[in-house]
Each structure stands twice: as structure tokens, then as C-alpha cells.
Amino acid sequence: MLAAQNEAIEAGDFVWRTDREDVHMNIEAALTDMIGEPAKKLHTARSRNDQVVTDLRLWCRDAIDSILFHIKKLQVVLVYLAMRNEGLIVPGYTHLQRAQPVLLQHLLLSYVEQLERDAGRFIDCENRLNFCPLGACALAGTGLPIDRFMTSDALGFTAPLRNSIDAVSDRDFVLEFLSASSIAAIHLSRLGEEWVLWASEEFGFLVPSDSVSTGSSIMPQKKNPDPMELVRGKSARVVGDLITVLVLCKGLPQAYNRDLQEDKEPLFDSVKTIMGMLEVTAEFAQNITFNHERIQRALPLGIWMQQPSPITLLRRTSHDIVGRCVAFCLSKDCQLSDLSLDELMAIDPVFEKDVYEFVGVNNSVSKFCSYGSTGSACVSEQLSYWVSKLGISTDASE
Template sequence: GLISFSDRDSILKGLDEIERRIEAGEFVWRTDREDVHMNIEAALTDLVGEPAKKLHTARSRNDQVLTDFRLWCRDAIDRIISSIRHLQVALVKLALNNEGLIIPGYTHLQRAQPVLLQHLLLAYVEQLDRDAGRLLDCRARLNFCPLGACALAGTGLPIDRFMTSEALGFIAPMRNSIDAVSDRDFVLEFLSANSIIAVHLSRIGEEWVLWASEEFGFITPSDSVSTGSSIMPQKKNPDPMELVRGKSARVIGDLVTLLTLCKGLPLAYNRDLQEDKEPTFDSVKTITGMLEVSAEFAQNITFNDKRIQKALPAGYLDATTLADYLVKKARYF
């Protein structure tokens, strides 16, 4: 093989020690070594000597970074889906706790027809289910291994790309080496899915902010998910959902940042792509926080049955039902 068993053992032992130092906060990162790759290789050379020079055999920073990025996105998707499921459970429990409660349904923000609160809450659950499905689709498409693509044209060395792909949990190696190091469509798809989640959460936030207002009064948030005013003692503000609504703009902005970054790049790798990490990390952190806050809010609100019942008679909410009855009696309008 390209690396002897003894050199392999030395490299692995050295990498284990470097990992320990990094996790313990003992590793010294040096800016004069350019990046993480050079820092690791230099530290490994200090630890094991000559075998460390074989670390980059048949590998480039280009395919290594893309492999790391796909692994990171894969794990991030799993975490976000878990947060989606947590919010769905909170919404289902909220629906079960308010079984049979009828509320006004709205179109154009005008009272339209009576609906079960459960039906409305489960509409959110359905939207979130499609959000999770989009993430799963994205995960399946990104789960291919770039290792072996090297800088852009692959390698003439006798490596086993299928072995490394399987060891890292990928479906298979990527078929085209230039494509493997050039495109960020998997990140664009990921951030697009996050943006749709953010829009859904923003709409939930808007609805709950309205419902918490004195004008509606349909819900009362607990003190744990409310804030007061520095000057007005009567205020009880649903700040968490206002922030969810506001932070949706940030997630959408992260997607636009990456779209703009990628739109004019020729094949294959370009240094511009170094800028893909920041919007991706921010999108994941923000959407995860939005999901967690929404779930916490859902677990800490009370529906005001008396206020809701007072709203039901106004607005001719049964007009459509009456019209349907007349149609059944051959009285068309």
C-alpha cells in the first residue's frame, strides 16, 4: 500500500493526541500556518516525525473541506429535524389539552368560519412535517463523499474511494471530481429548507402575537415566556414570538448571501467559497433557536375560552353553513 502499517499506527496515535489537546483546549493554533490543515500536519510532524508527511497522500484541502462540510450539514439536519419533532409534539399536546374548543377562523384577517382549535394547530404540524421532509430529501442528496476528488481532477494513486465513503457513512463516492469540489448546491438546498421553516415559524409567531393582544385576547402567555415594560406596569409582551418572527429575516438573509456568493463562480474551486461557512453556521444556529423558543412558548400558553366564545357570535360565522343548507334545499344564491 501507499502507507505502511507502522506509519499508519504512528499517524493514528499522533492524531488521537492532537484530538485530545484540541478538546482539552491545549492545542496552540498558529496563524502563520495558514489554516487548520497546516496546523494539524505541523503538529503531527512534531509528534511522529517523517510519517506525518504522508498524511495528505491522495488528498487536497478542496475535497477534505467538502467532506467535512457535508458531514457537518448531515449532523445539523438531524439536529434540526429533532427540534421540529419536539415542536410538533408540543403543538399536538396543546391541541389535545384544548379538545373541542371552537375558535373563529380567519381569511384576510376577517372572521370567516368557526373551526376547531385542534384543526388549526394541526395545520402547523402538517407544515412542519413537510419542512422535515425537505430536510430529509436534502440529506439524501448531500450524502455522497467527495474524498478522492483531490484538487479537482482526482488522483492516479491506487485509493479505494468506496471504502472511505462507506466508513464515513456516505451512500457512495461522488461520480464527478470537478463537481465534487465546485458546487455548494447541497448547502443552498439546506439553507432554502431552513428559510421555509423560518417563514412557517414567523407566521406562527405573528398569529400568536395577535392572539395575545388585547384586541384578540385568545391566549395568555405565562410569565416565563413574557416580558414587561420599563415604564408601563400593565404590559405583558409575547417577546419570544416577536423574536422568532424577526429572526426569520436573518435565516432568509443567510440563504441570499450564499446564493449571491455562488452565482458567478466558474468551475472548479474558488477562494470565494471560503465564505460559505458563516451563513451556513448562522442559519443552523438561528433556526434551531427559533424552533426551541416556539416549542417553549407552545408549552406555556393558555387559551381564554370565555374571550373566544365572546368572539364567535360576531361576524356571521355561520353564514356559509346557512348558504350550504339553502343550496341543499335548491335555494341558490
């Protein structure tokens, strides 16, 4: 009979009576109808205050597990995307100006790193929220000899909360959850912004498939990356949910206050939104290609040169020499690789015939060797790390 009532609640068929004060009284009354007087023991050593916050912590725990699943899924998609684009060099940007060439794999793995920190914040939040308020009752505990450690263990909590006042009034775990969600949403928004830019006619680096783009009702030439625009926009919702609960909690005295019922709607909304953002981003990433020709045309517009010889010059001296080379190239409207050795030596005698091993996009990228840099060997190590950590296949075609 109890299972049937649970199924009725989950299916939305349970009859909630308004003459009964709240959900707790409806459940107790339904149980009383089923088993009689013993059901009235249900509320022993309990209060709505500790029951609601216990349920909320259990709900958050499950929600975090779902979010972590979607974060890992997106990480896997990004790693596969990196594997499918081995060797592709793209302009790296600072201040939205072309700065240095980088491997696309390196850029994609930077998103994976951000997501890993997001996952870590959710895990930390889950560890801190996994303490049981049940048995704190209204705020002061109870005179009955209950075993709070037994109920805590039965519900999978680490331990009961030590202070009964704190147990019913604390919503730090909600704020921390919303904060972790907001940071993750900001990361997804930044990714969305970059890919929206890259899909523009001005960049043309990224081409979304028809399944993840929309056209215009009056401009048939357009192919809009709408999903990532929506991801970018939805981030505002998640941040707004955090602000709502921050403001809600800022003026509350201890212990429980009815204001706290207002923490549910923004919390539920943020979880629904962040999971949608993660799903949409993963779907979009699985349905894009990179325009190698357009990217290649963009690369020569920058003038890149690694230090022209093994480390024998001070960094500032090298910077000055390369700066003079760049100025000379701009005056002649050419690239460094177009200059003769005589022209380079006229700028500074430090140059030798091996200078052409250091000039140009491919040579520049190949010379990066510091830990975590965009050099091919370094990026290969990064990629291997993520393949192992995420437990994914090395078949880039999957």
C-alpha cells in the same frame, strides 16, 4: 496521544501557529511531532478542496439530524397543546377577517403539517448531500490507485461523487440546506405573528405565562410575547443567509474558487438561528393558555350557517339564501339563531323547522365532514394520525 490532541482541539487548548499556512498544515505538523515521518503521508491523494467540502457535508449531515430532532419536539408540543384544548372553537380567518369557525385543534395541527413538510425538505436535502467528495483532490482526481468507495463507506456516505470537478465546486447542498431552513423559518415566523396577534389586547385569545413574556419599563399593564416576536424577527436572518450564498455562487466558474470559504458563516448562522427558533417556539407553546371566555365572546360576532338542509340546493343558490339571511340579521342587529321560523321562511320558503340544527357556531363546526375538514370526527382522525406517527402518549396532561 492522538486522542489527547483531539481533546485539546475540542477544548480550545490546541496551539494554532500562524507560521503554518492553515488548519490542515497545523494538524499535519502536530501529527508529525507525535509520530514522525509517516505523518507526512496524511496529505496523500488529498487536497484542501476535497477535504473541506467533505467536512462540510459531514457537518451538514449532523446539523440536519439536530434540526429534525427539534422539529419533532415542536410537533409533539403542538399535538399535546391540541389534546389539552379538545372542543374549543375559535374564529377562523381569511384576509384577517373572521371567516368560519374552526376547532383550535384543527388550527394547531395545521402548524404540525407545515413542520412535517419542513422535516421532509431537510431529509431530502440530507439524502442528496450524502455523497463523498474525498479523493477528488484539487479538481481532477489523482493518479494514485486509491479506493474512493472504501473511504466513502467508512464515512457513512451513500457513494463517492462521480465527477471530481463537480465534487469540489458543488455547493448546491448548502443552498438547498439554507432554502429548507428559510422555509422553516417563514413557517415559524407566521406562527409567531399569529400568536403575537392573539396575545394582543384586541384579540385576547392567548395568554402567555410570565416565564415567556416580558413587561414594559414604563407601562406595567403590558405583557409582551417577546419570544414569538424574536422568532418572527430571526426569520429575516435565515432568509438573509440564503440570499448571501445565492449571490456568492451566482458568478463562480468551475471548479473551486476561494470565494467559497464565505459559505460557512451564513450556513453556521442559519443552523444556530433555526434551532434557536424551534426551541423558543416549543418553550412558548408549553407556557400558554387560551382565553375561552374571550374567544367565546368573539364567536357570536360572526354569523355562520351551514347549508340549511341536506344537499338539495345548488351551492350558489344556498349562498344567495344565506346572504339574504345575513343581511336581514344585520338590519335587525341579531343572530341567525334569534330569527323565528316564520322570519326565515319569509326570506325563503326552503327553510323548515330543522333549520336550527344548522345554525350557530357549534352546529356549523359539527356539520363539516369532508376529509381534512374541521369537523370533530375529521379532526379526531388527524389527531390520532399524529399521535401514532410521532409515537407520543395520549395523556394530554403530559
